[in-house]
Amino acid sequence: MSIYLDHNATSPLRDEAREAMLAAYARVGNASSVHGLGRAARALVERSREAIARHFVTRAEDVVFTSGGTEANNLAIASAKAAGAKRLIISAIEHDAVRDSALANGMDVEILPVTGEGVADLAWLEARLSGWNREADGVPFVALMAANNETGVIQPVESAGRLVREAEGLFHVDAVQMAGKLVFDFAGSLAHYAALSAHKAGGPQGVGALLLACDAPLTRQMHGGGQEKGRRSGTENVAGIAGFAAALDAVQAGEPARMVALRDALQLRLESVEGVRIWGAGADRLPNTLCLSAEGWPSEIQVIAMDLAGFAISAGAACSSGKVRKSRVLEAMGASAEEAASAIRISIGRTTEQDDVNRFSEAWTREYARVRPRLAAAV
Numbered sequence: 593m594s595i596y597l598d599h600n601a602t603s604p605l606r607d608e609a610r611e612a613m614l615a616a617y618a619r620v621g622n623a624s625s626v627h628g629l630g631r632a633a634r635a636l637v638e639r640s641r642e643a644i645a646r647h648f649v650t651r652a653e654d655v656v657f658t659s660g661g662t663e664a665n666n667l668a669i670a671s672a673k674a675a676g677a678k679r680l681i682i683s684a685i686e687h688d689a690v691r692d693s694a695l696a697n698g699m700d701v702e703i704l705p706v707t708g709e710g711v712a713d714l715a716w717l718e719a720r721l722s723g724w725n726r727e728a729d730g731v732p733f734v735a736l737m738a739a740n741n742e743t744g745v746i747q748p749v750e751s752a753g754r755l756v757r758e759a760e761g762l763f764h765v766d767a768v769q770m771a772g773k774l775v776f777d778f779a780g781s782l783a784h785y786a787a788l789s790a791h792k793a794g795g796p797q798g799v800g801a802l803l804l805a806c807d808a809p810l811t812r813q814m815h816g817g818g819q820e821k822g823r824r825s826g827t828e829n830v831a832g833i834a835g836f837a838a839a840l841d842a843v844q845a846g847e848p849a850r851m852v853a854l855r856d857a858l859q860l861r862l863e864s865v866e867g868v869r870i871w872g873a874g875a876d877r878l879p880n881t882l883c884l885s886a887e888g889w890p891s892e893i894q895v896i897a898m899d900l901a902g903f904a905i906s907a908g909a910a911c912s913s914g915k916v917r918k919s920r921v922l923e924a925m926g927a928s929a930e931e932a933a934s935a936i937r938i939s940i941g942r943t944t945e946q947d948d949v950n951r952f953s954e955a956w957t958r959e960y961a962r963v964r965p966r967l968a969a970a971v
């Protein structure tokens with residue numbers, strides 16, 4: 593069995609989530625049915641909605657369940673377009689679920705740059721919003737993720753939210769990677785929308801939510817039975833929603849500190865290896881994420897070598913087809929094309945032990961030392 597160091601791709605299902613889902617699967621009932629069994633399913637959905645809302649400091653009625661983070665991001669962007677946004681500002685490090693949705697909606701997209709540490713440049717945003725031409729460009733719409741999936745770098749969403757609110761714009765936060773790892777205060781972010789995904793937080797795959805501020809316009813994308821108060825049609829994934837809430841309820845206060853200790857110990861060992869560059873280490877990061885480039889060693893070769901050695905890690909930028917691309921995120925941080933193509937992401941989690949980290953650093957360092965002379969000769 594591989595040692596799993598890829599929690600940002602998906603985190604193992606928490607026991608509490610599995611139990612909640614098995615209990616829900618043992619029952620029958622469509623949450624829209626009028627009979628008692630349907631009402632019991634509805635009650636479970638609503639209890640879960642309240643629990644999830646509490647975690648993100650918002651009201652239960654402002655939680656719209658979706659099939660995951662991708663759908664939640666798409667719903668926010670399509671709603672903004674329907675509300676009059678024509679031009680979208682997205683950070684240079686947004687996930688494809690935001691970037692491609694913006695492009696697919698036919699809106700002009702402008703890129704909010706990031707610093708060398710991977711933090712959104714708010715001076716740029718302030719200047720851009722102050723010169724906004726509302727007549728030509730419609731309502732300003734800004735998307736800034738809470739924390740980046742590749743580097744873990746945490747973004748100044750509260751300050752960005754203030755700027756967007758002052759400009760009377762709409763603000764969207766992709767909080768998929770933050771949820772379950774650190775507290776994400778939706779109310780405090782001043783965002784109109786926030787996307788969540790259960791499976792990054794130890795819940796099941798295929799369920800997520802869009803959080804809505806009370807003044808956020810929403811235009812439904814899924815038409816049909818009118819579930820979720822007409823905001824997202826489709827029979828609710830009752831067991832998945834119960835698992836999502838149970839996963840968040842199971843998060844222990846000590847988890848982030850424990851992960852930071854393991855991640856920092858790993859970083860300390862790897863950063864001293866010649867040819868290694870750590871990304872985002874000077875910024876606040878998620879407690880579990882370490883992103884590095886290894887000179888001359890292509891990302892996909894590292895991932896395969898580590899897989900053969902018994903470790904599951906990810907390339908800096910892996911897409912859903914399993915192919916590895918050059919990291920757009922690292923390029924935005926000033927990485928050379930070569931650095932961006934030799935990046936890996938190690939993302940630990942609550943199940944990671946000190947021994948896992950020790951074994952990984954030994955195996956990775958040994959393999960790099962073995963291949964490095966050949967890589968250098970090939971250049």
Ligand SMILES: Cc1ncc(COP(=O)(O)O)c(C=O)c1O
Nearest residue numbers: 660661662687689741768769789
């Ligand atoms: C930052 C971010 N946003 C959105 C998504 C998509 O979420 P989901 O897998 O639930 O569709 C991911 C998944 O990798 C992500 O990391």
